Amino acid sequence: ALTWKIPEIFCWLHKEGNLSEEEMTRTFNCGIGAVLVVQKELAQQVLKDIQRHEAAWLIGKVVSPQKGSARVKVHNLLRALQANRSLSLHSHIQGKIQTNKVKVAVLISGTGTNLEALINSTKKPTSFAQIVLVVSNKAGVEGLRKAERAGIPTRVIDHKLYESRTEFDSAVDKVLEEFSVELICLAGFMRILSGPFVKKWEGKILNIHPSLLPSFKGANAHKLVLQAGVRVTGCTVHFVAEEVDAGAIIFQEAVPVKVGDTVETLSERVKEAEHRAFPAALQLVASGAIQVGEAGKIYWK
CATH class of the missing domain: 3.40.50.170 (Formyl transferase, N-terminal domain)
Known part of the structure; x- marks a missing residue:
């Protein structure tokens, strides 16, 4: 499952430009930033190491593509855009669970x-x-x-x-x-x-x-x-x-x-x-x- 806060600018572009989900994913990274692809067995350890320095999440997995399908497929972007559309300046703050409040x-x-x-x-x-x-x-x-x-x-x-x-x-x-x-x-x-x-x-x-x-x-x-x-x-x-x-x-x-x-x-x-x-x-x-x-x-x- 992919859960992240999309910066307001992308929500605005999606709404005002009447852009499709496909066009949004093809043209913009929607605030995901850098992506690391690691061995499944090492994912949790790598995540913990990165989180000591930066906000980071597990956002998906690599699978073998079906014949004739797109090489990269993003699920639920439209839902994320709609959920984030009402957010304002604070939307860039990442949505991971906070412990030290x-x-x-x-x-x-x-x-x-x-x-x-x-x-x-x-x-x-x-x-x-x-x-x-x-x-x-x-x-x-x-x-x-x-x-x-x-x-x-x-x-x-x-x-x-x-x-x-x-x-x-x-x-x-x-x-x-x-x-x-x-x-x-x-x-x-x-x-x-x-x-x-x-x-x-x-x-x-x-x-x-x-x-x-x-x-x-x-x-x-x-x-x-x-x-x-x-x-x-x-x-x-x-x-x-x-x-x-x-x-x-x-x-x-x-x-x-x-x-x-x-x-x-x-x-x-x-x-x-x-x-x-x-x-x-x-x-x-x-x-x-x-x-x-x-x-x-x-x-x-």
Whole structure:
């Protein structure tokens, strides 16, 4: 069986060019890259040796051709193209099962709809991330129940019990250290983090904003979008910097603004995009495909 992630460009060519499966396999390698043909008995050992250095898979076997048949036959390419067509930038990340996953904490303040999307995506064996902790600054919110149902440890750290943002952030930081957290996702977390906390976790905090940054920063993004009369909005996942909504952009998805939209209808449409974008961005960062480089700029590995 052949299972691999086809880069988005090939899915786009297949769809927009109305190309047949035969034409795709004849013209493009569809992202397979280098192929090694080895003795069947040595295949598993060779695979393990290569995987110490590169992502690799067993993708097929060599058989004697039947008379009059093609020398090379690719099975199920069309199915793979269709399955991958909806993927975006994160589709180049290989789909092998991940064992050493990055430990992630999700910070919330409410219903946890983005948290739920992150939980569902990280439960997949191909995810590079594992949610080990959910922190809320409010007790009794639905997001905490979602985490508990998923078997994820939760902590409530009430900001009202602390005299300053710095003291509150220190309490959060202590819990993050306790769980050996490596990445933080802000999913509807309604607190602005202090400078020292952001500096300590630079390049390790992801936030999602309901607009195509740098446009419509801050609160009330949907209201500002409708007032401006733009026809396209969306969502942005970015690294957190000291300035609000100013960190390097990891992933964006565009969403149309429709005639007659209200803040509520537009918010619901953008939310659907958020539930795709946040998991995609987390996978990019957890896999090491994206990092923050010099001067806060995105670095693609």
